Amino acid sequence: MDILKADREYECFCGTGIAFDYAASYILERTSVSDIKKLKIAVVSDRIVSGYYYNKFENQFIMRDVKPFLIPVESVYAGKSISSVDTVYKYLTDFDFGSNDWLIALGGGGILDITAFAASIFSGGVNLLLVPTSLGAMAEGAVSGYAKLNSTGHKDVMSVPMKPNAVICDPTFLETVPDKTRSNGYASVIRCAILDDLSLIMDLEKPSNMREYLNRVYASRSRIEQKNPKLLTLGNEIAGAIEGYFRFMNYSEGEALALSLLCAVDDRRRAPLARIYEALHLPTSLKDVSEKVIMKTLSDRLDKISSKTLDIVDLDESNGGKWVIRSVSPDEAKEIFVERLSLIGGHN
Structure with missing residues (x-):
């Protein structure tokens, strides 16, 4: 596992298979909840990604006596809307989420935007871990600085700062990304x-080498931002x-x-x-x-x-x-x- 040079306040980890082990380790090493069984973890994902990966992703937490729950949302860009954020928000409210609990985005750029937007506006704040599953989400969505939503046919018209605790980039996901x-x-x-x-x-x-390639993309992005x-x-x-x-x-x-x-x-x-x-x-x-x-x-x-x-x-x-x-x-x-x-x- 390596730490990518993303030039962000948070760390971006990269390694094959780390999404299915290190995500749980990262969260549990940083939680202040005394009774692990009371720690609440929600995973926001879409039907396709969760169908491929959720059981395997969830298992790392179950093995550590933590049972996360899945929040299913629409991943297409028509679904990257305030209504999807509202869906996430309702789940967090119903499960009485607090500032010590964790929200995980498992999916492409749209999922990252929806989840980060919800984490940003949720009362009391909530910890956020991004697990991008597409090259676009790894190369841009996870380091864009803002979570953006679409509305009435207009793209990215609402935005809030994106402030995750960390990002986990796992090349394993790229094997199943649809061509589109x-x-x-x-x-x-x-x-x-x-x-x-x-x-x-x-x-x-x-x-x-995905680690080296993402570092090159991040370095290029940083140079552009500096200009x-x-x-x-x-x-x-x-x-x-x-x-x-x-x-x-x-x-x-x-x-x-x-x-x-x-x-x-x-x-x-x-x-x-x-x-x-x-x-x-x-x-x-x-x-x-x-x-x-x-x-x-x-x-x-x-x-x-x-x-x-x-x-x-x-x-x-x-x-x-x-x-x-x-x-x-x-x-x-x-x-x-x-x-x-x-x-x-x-x-x-």
Whole structure:
């Protein structure tokens, strides 16, 4: 087991199989409850992940005379909502959770967001352990700094600081990640690659050493944050419009972000990146909708912005091809997005 260099106030542990042994050890070593049998532990997970792993995950606690309980929630991004948080909150209230008890997120990025949001707002506070089960959740969700929720077709419109006690990254989970979920992880790493370290793409599909690879991703993310944290919003606007139009159904978060990143890069990089997308089974153009329809969705959102300017991540080709933050008017932003969308239009 290793400690990853995530540059966060909490520790991120990584090792094959540690999720099924060290999670219990970590919690029990840090509990102040005198009678272990009175310690309350709740595991938030979705149907797919819990179906694969919950019994094995639960067993490490049962062997130590602690019986956790499962809180099932919807994992798709339409379910990453305040209603899911309310479900978790009701369980915690019904089981009389207190500040010495523990909430565990076992799942992908959506599960991490829902669980961390609930832990943040629960009266009296509650300990939080994150156990991400997808590459996207390991590479980005567990270290994003904020737990975010969707609402009425809009992505990540509610947020609270994410403050887990620790994160446990176990490569074992990646063996069963569905292809559609796997693309979520690809997209978040590709964004870091585009902004900072293109070599991250080379080992993206099957890293030979997950600990080393995650450390490279975290190091890249830290360098980007040191330059300007807003750079990590590259692609969010168009991706959010795609997901919002389809109500988070037709495109996964990663697929929408991948398309937005593809149309943001310069012509020289776009063709090679598209070939990489094809190898990773990521989309290279919009399907079942025209770029004009997506632009209409995005334009409607821009029209609701009250400020006269907004910040957009854009490539400054006159400055050696550096990514910069441009402060532009809503109309100028629309021009930028129209041009980008034309590059991935399916012409439906």
